[in-house]
Amino acid sequence: MIGVVGAGIGGLSAAIECALNGLEVTVFEAREAAGGKACPIVHQGYTLDPGPSIVILPEIYTDLIQRAGFKPETYLDFIRLETITRIFNQSASKEREPEVFDLPADHSKLLDLARDINPRDATHLEELMAKLNKWAPYIKSKFLLQPVESPLALLDWKLLQFGRELQLGKEFKQIVDGMFQSDVFRALFYGFPSYSGLSYRTKSPSPWFIPYFMLQQGVYVSQGGVASIPNALFQVAQELGVRFEFQNEVVGVASSGSNIVSLQTAQSGMVKVEGVICNQDRGSFAKLLKRNKSSKPSMSYLTLHLGIRNPSFDFATHNLFISSDYKDGFRNLYELQTEANWAVMYLNAPHLDNPECSPEGTGQYFFVSPCPAQMPSFDQKKAEETLLETVESRLHRFHIPLDLDRIEVEIKQSPLVFAERDGNEFGSLFGVHESERVMGMLPGNRDQWIKNLFYVGASVQPGAGMPMACLSGQHGATGLLEQLKG
Numbered sequence: 021m022i023g024v025v026g027a028g029i030g031g032l033s034a035a036i037e038c039a040l041n042g043l044e045v046t047v048f049e050a051r052e053a054a055g056g057k058a059c060p061i062v063h064q065g066y067t068l069d070p071g072p073s074i075v076i077l078p079e080i081y082t083d084l085i086q087r088a089g090f091k092p093e094t095y096l097d098f099i100r101l102e103t104i105t106r107i108f109n110q111s112a113s114k115e116r117e118p119e120v121f122d123l124p125a126d127h128s129k130l131l132d133l134a135r136d137i138n139p140r141d142a143t144h145l146e147e148l149m150a151k152l153n154k155w156a157p158y159i160k161s162k163f164l165l166q167p168v169e170s171p172l173a174l175l176d177w178k179l180l181q182f183g184r185e186l187q188l189g190k191e192f193k194q195i196v197d198g199m200f201q202s203d204v205f206r207a208l209f210y211g212f213p214s215y216s217g218l219s220y221r222t223k224s225p226s227p228w229f230i231p232y233f234m235l236q237q238g239v240y241v242s243q244g245g246v247a248s249i250p251n252a253l254f255q256v257a258q259e260l261g262v263r264f265e266f267q268n269e270v271v272g273v274a275s276s277g278s279n280i281v282s283l284q285t286a287q288s289g290m291v292k293v294e295g296v297i298c299n300q301d302r303g304s305f306a307k308l309l310k311r312n313k314s315s316k317p318s319m320s321y322l323t324l325h326l327g328i329r330n331p332s333f334d335f336a337t338h339n340l341f342i343s344s345d346y347k348d349g350f351r352n353l354y355e356l357q358t359e360a361n362w363a364v365m366y367l368n369a370p371h372l373d374n375p376e377c378s379p380e381g382t383g384q385y386f387f388v389s390p391c392p393a394q395m396p397s398f399d400q401k402k403a404e405e406t407l408l409e410t411v412e413s414r415l416h417r418f419h420i421p422l423d424l425d426r427i428e429v430e431i432k433q434s435p436l437v438f439a440e441r442d443g444n445e446f447g448s449l450f451g452v453h454e455s456e457r458v459m460g461m462l463p464g465n466r467d468q469w470i471k472n473l474f475y476v477g478a479s480v481q482p483g484a485g486m487p488m489a490c491l492s493g494q495h496g497a498t499g500l501l502e503q504l505k506g
């Protein structure tokens with residue numbers, strides 16, 4: 021039997037892949053339901069998606085469901101949004117009226133908008149998209165669709181050519197500054213390294229992937245909310261005969277030689293296994309393996325979820341607020357690692373596409389900001405205590421009132437929540453810090469010493485985000501299958 025530790029997106033997709041290959045699979049999940057950080061929170065009539073909200077690359081999930089022999093449309097229905105994000109821009113000056121415009125998913129409309137912002141930036145954006153278009157099949161096949169055991173294994177003349185064309189010898193910020201003069205494009209692009217737990221000083225190719233997929237393919241909503249994605253994978257896994265044991269945390273392992281032979285679980289005691297797929301963060305699982313491993317955490321998130329009566333403001337599904345102090349915000353986040361970057365604040369309004377997520381006459385505002393993980397330099401407690409105040413004052417800069425009397429639900433998440441609830445070491449959502457990576461890339465799926473242990477999820481290759489976690493599940497399962505076949 022294969023034991024899967026955790027039913028996040030990575031664990032679910034690994035369980036499907038193992039079952040498809042005829043293996044008996046049991047998933048042990050500490051919580052009461054599947055989905056991990058994409059698992060909904062139901063509170064006072066609101067169904068909140070507390071983690072992911074931006075859906076890209078839906079074909080990753082539909083391909084997996086199809087390969088499992090099911091019709092994707094039975095489980096999932098994706099709609100492409102016309103607007104990638106609404107931008108509220110106050111970057112020019114605090115005194116100037118903020119501008120509001122939509123970043124369109126349509127390519128030519130996007131370039132028209134870019135021309136209005138800055139004609140030189142539009143030319144560079146077009147050149148960048150053309151380069152990324154040319155390299156997309158290579159990026160997909162080399163970095164996403166196959167496991168990357170070691171970044172050094174990628175080193176071939178094509179990667180060098182790709183690196184030269186994208187100027188990867190330079191820091192991400194230097195490249196962005198060279199390409200774009202406008203604050204809007206700079207602020208937009210400076211944010212992307214944080215999606216992979218990197219800083220804008222990185223020289224890694226990783227931060228280019230997400231903006232490429234977002235700008236090229238657009239963003240989607242999943243009918244029924246983001247939680248419909250793990251729900252679909254959970255249903256498919258069950259149909260394939262995968263067993264789930266909820267509220268049954270894995271608390272230890274027993275090994276023989278260089279293999280794990282049993283998992284120690286909170287409810288069912290010792291359970292014999294032939295192989296293990298671990299959806300828990302590598303660093304946290306190291307404690308179960310009794311390894312003394314100390315690593316520096318990458319980044320995390322601070323979030324504020326508000327359930328609001330009569331939400332009347334004209335937001336889009338995704339909204340980005342760029343304040344005049346955005347450069348300081350990124351410096352504090354990336355270089356000093358002292359603060360969440362509320363100077364570029366993200367707001368998701370899920371009730372606009374999914375009215376069932378909130379009681380009638382109400383809606384949800386979900387504010388997210390990247391922040392350092394649990395580190396001495398970051399006063400997480402203070403940041404948490406002042407969260408509502410911070411968000412309110414940021415909105416105020418854009419002349420958007422937040423009527424506190426209309427708030428029915430207020431839920432905060434911090435690195436501490438991600439550490440305690442989801443098992444992420446130091447609350448880091450992206451595994452180890454950039455300084456412990458090669459070319460900014462996360463470690464591969466394989467454990468260094470234990471042969472039948474493979475990791476999946478956001479803290480291993482190909483990286484954070486639901487589609488990547490889903491792919492990592494497939495890579496981890498394939499690796500384990502090959503290992504078991506000997």
Ligand SMILES: Cc1cc2nc3c(=O)[nH]c(=O)nc-3n(C[C@H](O)[C@H](O)[C@H](O)COP(=O)(O)OP(=O)(O)OC[C@H]3O[C@@H](n4cnc5c(N)ncnc54)[C@H](O)[C@@H]3O)c2cc1C
Nearest residue numbers: 026028030050056057072073074270300443477478485486
């Ligand atoms: C605020 C926020 C915003 C995000 N925004 C986006 C976005 O817009 N788009 C996007 O694609 N992604 C986004 N992400 C990232 C995305 O949520 C994650 O990359 C993805 O969900 C991680 O999946 P995972 O497989 O790593 O598992 P996780 O979601 O981390 O799940 C791990 C599971 O393992 C269980 N577990 C851990 N240890 C044990 C144990 N010892 N025994 C049993 N069970 C255990 C946990 O309970 C959990 O259910 C966001 C994340 C957050 C937090």
